[in-house]
Amino acid sequence: MSATHEATPPTSELNYLNNGWTWQSWLLTGDHKRIAMLYVISITVFFALGGLFAGAVRLELITPQGDMMDAETYNKMFTMHGVIMVFFFLIPSVPATIGNFLIPIMVGARDLAFPKINLLSWYLYVIGGFCGLYAAAVGGVDTGWTFYTPYSSTYSNSAVIATAMGAFVAGFSSILTGLNFIVTIHKMRAPGMTWGRLPLFVWAHYATSLIQLLGTPVIAITLVLLMLERAFRIGFFDPALGGDPVLFQHLFWFYSHPAVYIMILPGMGVISEIITCFSKKHVFGYHFVAGSSLAIAILGFFVWGHHMFTAGQSTYAGMVFSLITFAVAVPSAVKIFNWTATMYKGSVSYETPMLYAMGFIGLFTIGGVTGVMLATMAIDLHLHDTYFVVAHFHYVMVGGMVMAYMGGMHFWWPKMTGRMYPEHWAKLSAGLVFIGFNLTFFPQFIVGYLGMPRRYHAYPEEFQVFQVLSTAGASVLGVGYLLPLIYFTWSIFKGEKAPPNPYNAKGLEWTVPSPPPTENFRIMPVVNEEVYAYAEQHEEKALV
């Protein structure tokens, strides 16, 4: 996309990072780029914390006996791992960081539609996070991240209300981010930035924002009902108080299933951008990739009952949920096929982001086909609540989403910080993540089919070999995640200075300096060519 200001040399070295050094200039900023960086730091803290809890779980599971910690502590470890990773890492991960940074620049705007609401959403996230940390500090919570009633509302002796409050408050942060994105994408596109020229990253975030806006209020209400029942014994879910425990599951999954699409859709947007850039080629089937994001967002609202095939819900309701779940697999498969076809006759290079993207395609495909198995009701009779389910959603969430997040962070790191990351270290870490991930989670498919239930502190000894493999893999994965933390930090100070467009990529974000100035565009851009016009780029060069 050529923009009219391309010829304008940077008249000043001023950018969003060196434009003010005080605390206030960060903590009271309205700049979407600074808020994105605040999010990067905060979600990294929570990712590390959630990772430590996962580490404790994996260490305990090396032996079949529950010997490293007592059962109560173990239950708190997996609960806090789940709560932190889902509500404080995965849901905000790409949208609040890379999305926040790039959506305005990609559509050609100076900021999001509501900069103050954007800052408010970060504060809500932090307040929610502190509620979660408070819950951990006063003894933790042991309900599982799913908060199933009546255990959570009546029987658990842990900090349920503080944790639920944390997820409740963080939910509003998510709603506000979604609202901001929708308004920005509708109203603030640059002249010439038609809907058909929006990068697929923007389309994916548009679909995500719809779910955030429509789905999150439901979990907010559900958590309020849970807190009311727990605090004041008002019966909603506990049969002893006249409630219905399965109602909680309906309400919880009505949000929490679409929420997995909140987590994965932005990652799919990242992958679309990376594949096209490192294939130097227009995305294959642009309209189908964009449309499939919307299809996933819409269908995703009607599949929640597949979490309840064994919960006593009507078998006919189960049948409908199963059918729609099969259907939602199709738009995801369409994306996979189009990404693969994008590489056809391309000019493929293997920088770190592309390694992550190819890893994503493989691991997400495995996550997808095992999802189809779980959507088959008869198979779910056996596999529900076993390690097979654990493996499936980690393939989608970690193999998919975290790979996409890492790929995106590498891809746009030069843009966000103005520094290049060390390519060799990055490739090494991408390899470690891929190997460590598969070693951690593949054995869990097998041990799940063998019948090992999830959330078990102690387990029969014939399952041990798979748990040991899993823990070994988790340590490799841990190193794979630690390396980027080190070299990204290093690169901020010592990294090579990044040019505006280090990969010769297309898109408005590559037309502005790295890092961008506070106002993004010194002269407002006018878009006069189609999206991903890699071929035209060379035609222009040929003319010159």
Next chain:
Amino acid sequence: MRISMNKTLPLLPESASDIAPEIDLLMLAETAFSIFFTGLIFLVVAYFAIKYRRKSEADTPPHIHGSLMLELAWTFIPFVMILGFFVWGTNVYFRAYSAQPNAMEIFVTGKQWMWKVQHPEGPREINELHVPVGRTLKFTMISEDVLHSYYIPAFRMKKDVLPGRYTYFWITPTKVGSYHLFCAEYCGTQHSGMIGTVHVMEQSEYEKWVSGGDESMTARGEQLFSQYGCVTCHLADGKGRGPSLVGVYNSMVKLQSGVVVKADESYFRESILNPRAKIVEKYQAVMPTFQGQISEEGLLQIIAYIKSLEKEEEGGTPQQ
């Protein structure tokens, strides 16, 4: 008895129910399908990555927008293929979860953190289950506290056990042996200790085991029926203050509101614990609640007694 387990690396759990081979076959088919498609994508990605690797910075890939035919093909062909799995899987599920005739009844009560079982003939057990091979079993289950899930991997079967509501499943064990019993729904601190053993026995051995001399559930129910004074109102001839319960089980009952409901286990349980919820036509709401006074096991015994009243009425002679 020890769990019979494979000391070598097992890749399939033991298969010991009528439904297990069907689920394994379905799983095998879907795994083959998945490996084929995942493998295809891996191969194509690898092939493109190598064949079209960047040879020079001046590479000029062609401008390809897409192909409507391809899009339609890879949207609909996989969908139709997986629809086959949907039909197959739904079919097996409906058979696995639907009522089977002439089933032997087992009554399960889950509580933190144990499984209590009652056999109609009398024996009660905790964290164990003895059943005969080749007989269809009907499980009627309820929880005293939180959610649990009764899971026997060798049967490929689980069903959640809920407080306040009966859930059921039917299964036919096909192989003598001892198998794991797990709680699959997280239920609190000792969740992973809520496990046990299912013993599938030869019919003759089971008969020896079950005739241990315990009182039957019906007899226990009859005692509770008089102990709690039910008998003073629910007279058999229908002249008491409450309706007669003879022959009521599985019949349609007309309520004061005009609604007709089926008198199943849940109906009796609700009427004992919350009598005002469903008042039978022409009767007064005078029955007190027994909420908190009778255990879930006791309720199952009383219901077993009420069900037996039907049998005597129908056959004229008491049946076993």
